[in-house]
Amino acid sequence: MSVTIKSIKGYYFLDAWVMAHIIQLSTLRYANTFLNRKNDPCGRMYDQMTMAARSVTANIAEGASRHQTSRETEMRLTDVARASLSELLGDFYNISMRVGCEPWSKHSEAFRRFAAIQLDRPVYTDDWDREAWLHIMCQKKKYDPWIESPNHAICLNSMMALINRLISILQKMLEAQLAAFKAEGGFAENMTRERSEALRAEAVREKAPSCPLCGKPMLRRIAKRGQNAGHYFWSCSDYPACHGTRSCKE
Numbered sequence: 001m002s003v004t005i006k007s008i009k010g011y012y013f014l015d016a017w018v019m020a021h022i023i024q025l026s027t028l029r030y031a032n033t034f035l036n037r038k039n040d041p042c043g044r045m046y047d048q049m050t051m052a053a054r055s056v057t058a059n060i061a062e063g064a065s066r067h068q069t070s071r072e073t074e075m076r077l078t079d080v081a082r083a084s085l086s087e088l089l090g091d092f093y094n095i096s097m098r099v100g101c102e103p104w105s106k107h108s109e110a111f112r113r114f115a116a117i118q119l120d121r122p123v124y125t126d127d128w129d130r131e132a133w134l135h136i137m138c139q140k141k142k143y144d145p146w147i148e149s150p151n152h153a154i155c156l157n158s159m160m161a162l163i164n165r166l167i168s169i170l171q172k173m174l175e176a177q178l179a180a181f182k183a184e185g186g187f188a189e190n191m192t193r194e195r196s197e198a199l200r201a202e203a204v205r206e207k208a209p210s211c212p213l214c215g216k217p218m219l220r221r222i223a224k225r226g227q228n229a230g231h232y233f234w235s236c237s238d239y240p241a242c243h244g245t246r247s248c249k250e
Helices: 009-013 015-034 044-065 071-098 109-115 128-147 152-184 187-205
Strands: 218-222 232-236 245-247
Touching (some): 009 044, 071 152
């Protein structure tokens, strides 16, 4: 796999990023509508819920932006987003118990109608920021009858269902990211591979000697230790798989 550095806004196309924005917007609306001095006197729950929702959006974007340079960081940040969602879900779940709101059954008509809502695929031209904003707001409207409902029970249940859906999406993203890492390696591995291939091509152009063990082109290196430290020698370009060497005097 060759190393390329492209635009970091690929996350604009992710359903997870779009849904994270919907959850962030609707969490803020929920907190402003249903939290008050009586049930949240110090404002701690307001802060925790809105910050957890923001963390999801931010970590999905940051993780996707690191896709090309650090697969490990990408997976770690995706997992942070998933953990923040679990924290937010826990807050909504606890509120549902405090107010006596029984969660929707997965077999209920209300849940099936809500779960049937599908996001459209985004279509962008050359004005991504504006078009992504319009796309997110258009997708949010599909959920508004539930997440913007003045009925507390409907709002609570729709938020829990939406969060659970995004958790499932992020779980699948993590599995795909891990599979890609296993198949393609990370940025550091690919950089090393590209550097080795460039050195081999250079050795062929310079008509470097062939390895006495495997016959592949050799690379001129500097000995770092031993009695020849600081002196050039020929080393097999397939090192460490092959340990063939030659003296530069040959």
